[in-house]
Amino acid sequence: MNISKGFTIACLLLAGLRTAATAQQQTYPKITAYVGLLHPIVTYGSDEPHYNFDGAYTAGLPTGINLWKSAAIGFSMEFVPTIRATGGASRMQNFLFHPGALFGLGKGWTLAARAAFETSGRYGFTPVLNKIVIRGKHASMFAAAPLPVRFGNDLPATFTVGFQFGVTF
Numbered sequence: 001m002n003i004s005k006g007f008t009i010a011c012l013l014l015a016g017l018r019t020a021a022t023a024q025q026q027t028y029p030k031i032t033a034y035v036g037l038l039h040p041i042v043t044y045g046s047d048e049p050h051y052n053f054d055g056a057y058t059a060g061l062p063t064g065i066n067l068w069k070s071a072a073i074g075f076s077m078e079f080v081p082t083i084r085a086t087g088g089a090s091r092m093q094n095f096l097f098h099p100g101a102l103f104g105l106g107k108g109w110t111l112a113a114r115a116a117f118e119t120s121g122r123y124g125f126t127p128v129l130n131k132i133v134i135r136g137k138h139a140s141m142f143a144a145a146p147l148p149v150r151f152g153n154d155l156p157a158t159f160t161v162g163f164q165f166g167v168t169f
Contacts, residue, residue: 030068036166038062038080038146046156056086058093062164066102074102076112095119098126108132121153132168139169 038060043050052058064078078098083090100114112128126148134141144164151157 026071028068028070032066032068032168034062034064034066034142034166034168036062036142036144036164038162038164040148040160040162043158043160045158056084058082058084060096060164062098062166064098066168068102068104070104072104074104076100076102076114078114093120100126108135116148116150118150122150122155123152124148124150124157128164139167141165141167 040052040058040060042052060080060082062078062080064076066074066076068074076099078096078100080096080098081092082094082096084093095118097117098114100112103111103113105111108131110130112126112130114126114128116122116124116126126146128144128146130142130144132140132142142165144166146160146162146164148160148162149157150160
């Protein structure tokens with residue numbers, strides 16, 4: 001093999017390696033989406049704590065879009081219909097619009113600081129600690145701990161502890 005042919009092959013190989021390495025790096029801004037299942041576990045208010053499964057079962061189906069400006073910060077819009085099942089019947093109980101800021105904490109951890117606006121007339125905020133638990137090539141599984149605080153609609157303030165899991169892609 002002559003020198004010019006060897007040089008050409010070496011340049012093509014290096015260009016291919018560089019392209020493969022660049023393809024693995026994240027570019028920003030980046031858009032991701034997710035769907036999940038939310039289980040409120042316990043809600044504290046002015047009276048006794050209320051536990052999910054205590055006479056009724058409530059679940060939310062969060063769906064959202066994240067716009068990441070960098071690995072450290074982003075914006076998220078989440079929409080959560082809530083279903084309540086009791087006495088053999090179920091109905092949509094509430095719809096939540098949940099915009100907020102995302103803070104990448106590293107190693108798969110994210111903190112979401114969300115505002116909350118519910119069709120029930122309640123409003124408030126929700127900090128959410130989120131962790132990617134299974135990272136895939138095209139989608140990843142996550143677990144999260146939402147901690148909603150709600151006010152308004154002539155009801156006492158409440159604080160809920162929940163568990164959420166889902167898939168992001």
